[in-house]
Amino acid sequence: MGKQFSDKLLSNLKPQATKFYSREGRGFALRVMPSGIKTFLFIYTTHEGKRREMNLGNYPHVKLAEAREQYQAAYSLAAKGIDPQEHKKAITEAKAKESNSSFGKLAELYLAKIETKFAANWVKTISGALKCDLLPVWKDKHIGEIRRKDIIDLLEKVGNRAKGQIKNVQKAASGVFRYAVDREYIEINPTSNLSKALSEFQTGPRERSLSESEIKVIWDAIDAGVGSEETKRALKLILVTAQRPGEVASMHRSEIDGEWWTIPKEKVKTRKEHLVYLTPTALKLIGDSDGHIFPSPRMAKPIQTSHMSQLVSISRVDTQGNVYHTPYYGLPRWTPHDLRRTARTHMARIKIIEEHCEAVLNHAKRGISGVYNRYAYQEEKKLALIKWEAELLELIK
Structure with a gap:
């Protein structure tokens, strides 16, 4: 058993050259990345013997008490032989089908909104990016289940296929997620500040004025x-x-x-x-x-x-x-x-x-x-x- 977590202990954990884990015990842990990002985890082994890490949120955005509550619920499921991540995924997908919170439905609502406010050519560009690159992957996925990593992975694939298209796909994704934040389907827009992660696909400064x-x-x-x-x-x-x-x-x-x-x-x-x-x-x-x-x-x-x-x-x-x-x-x-x-x-x-x-x-x-x-x-x-x-x-x- 490790030392029981406290805000003082977590705040004092400093990043190292490689990622490391601080463990409280029974699978409750905090991962610290070289970038300084600290993430609560539940580390467990599935019924099939596979080691998995369940993301419980980044500290301090997610409070210690909130993370502990999530951990205890996940631990209880794992103790019964239920994979807590698969359980959560099944629940959110079921909710998505019953409500308007799937990416596909929110994309549809977002397009309906911009069609009345923006020029037809711009709407056509956004619609095309959604249909070609985003909806085939995320149509039935709950908007809250799409992580920043998922977005970066998808955009990298687009960039490797067609570098010039990545900007349009990023705009389309960002628009749908902004729409979701504005209407409180999610709290944080995972598409914000992606420039550094996608720097290899940037074509350099676009702004140019002739002398x-x-x-x-x-x-x-x-x-x-x-x-x-x-x-x-x-x-x-x-x-x-x-x-x-x-x-x-x-x-x-x-x-x-x-x-x-x-x-x-x-x-x-x-x-x-x-x-x-x-x-x-x-x-x-x-x-x-x-x-x-x-x-x-x-x-x-x-x-x-x-x-x-x-x-x-x-x-x-x-x-x-x-x-x-x-x-x-x-x-x-x-x-x-x-x-x-x-x-x-x-x-x-x-x-x-x-x-x-x-x-x-x-x-x-x-x-x-x-x-x-x-x-x-x-x-x-x-x-x-x-x-x-x-x-x-x-x-x-």
């Missing part, structure tokens, strides 16, 4: 380079208006009224209409065509954001092996979305106030309630974009 000299380079290079005129104009319009690539690519004549472009809520990430002032440069790029402003070769549909991404990033080589289109126009890696970030950065540089910059970009305001005013900051957005256009024209001349 003043780089803006001049890409503006001229877009004109002189390969690609359709529609795709070239769309790229430039992102920089001029500071709007999202998807919103620009799908622009339709019906959304334009004189000098104003109304982006319908169905296309906006925040599901709220957004007014954008169109400067003379923007209107010139838009032109006077009817229907889709940037039609694809099929004409019935607009270009896709992937068309812009490919134009920027793909190298073009002729039949003799000579490169006639350099990726990123010879600059360090950047994306079409970085043009929006570039506009935002330089608007701040020329002293356009923060609140007006955020209004131009249609970033959601935090901590502000009430009915959305469609015309909020209309004049301020106009003045901000006029000032940005003047600066941009100076940079590219």
Whole structure:
């Protein structure tokens, strides 16, 4: 028998180079990891002779008295020849089938919620990640039984298969677990702070703003380079208006009224209409065509954001092996979305106030309630974009 646990004893246990166990006796133990994480355990042997460890919670988040109570219940089951972990699993799975607490049911409720609040393309991405990678594994599993380790293991498998997909799957999982926390199905979101655990799959900093000299380079290079005129104009319009690539690519004549472009809520990430002032440069790029402003070769549909991404990033080589289109126009890696970030950065540089910059970009305001005013900051957005256009024209001349 070990020494009886007390808060003083547990608090004084310091991490070592490898994990170690402090045991009170009869299977009640505390595991201390090199990271300093302390976990209450019930260590027992099953009827088949297999050694198992039952997680009773991390100390001090789980109090000693709570852990001891869980241990005593588990010990009683084990003494009767019942595996306490299998017993708990059976109970939670039965409850999941009788209630809304399975991952699959909560995912369904979460999707129903976001469908009314966010743009269709974003919802489609989240829905796809759920259906392809999460629901096949966790559909019938009780939300409270999915551990952080389970999530990391699944995301690592996704990352090894398709590194670019891991972010979408992580967003989908995080959304469902946040939904569960908000509605008190669980107390802690196990998807929070996963960056360190998944560091090998990170592609590096995504945020990039083009410098003043780089803006001049890409503006001229877009004109002189390969690609359709529609795709070239769309790229430039992102920089001029500071709007999202998807919103620009799908622009339709019906959304334009004189000098104003109304982006319908169905296309906006925040599901709220957004007014954008169109400067003379923007209107010139838009032109006077009817229907889709940037039609694809099929004409019935607009270009896709992937068309812009490919134009920027793909190298073009002729039949003799000579490169006639350099990726990123010879600059360090950047994306079409970085043009929006570039506009935002330089608007701040020329002293356009923060609140007006955020209004131009249609970033959601935090901590502000009430009915959305469609015309909020209309004049301020106009003045901000006029000032940005003047600066941009100076940079590219």
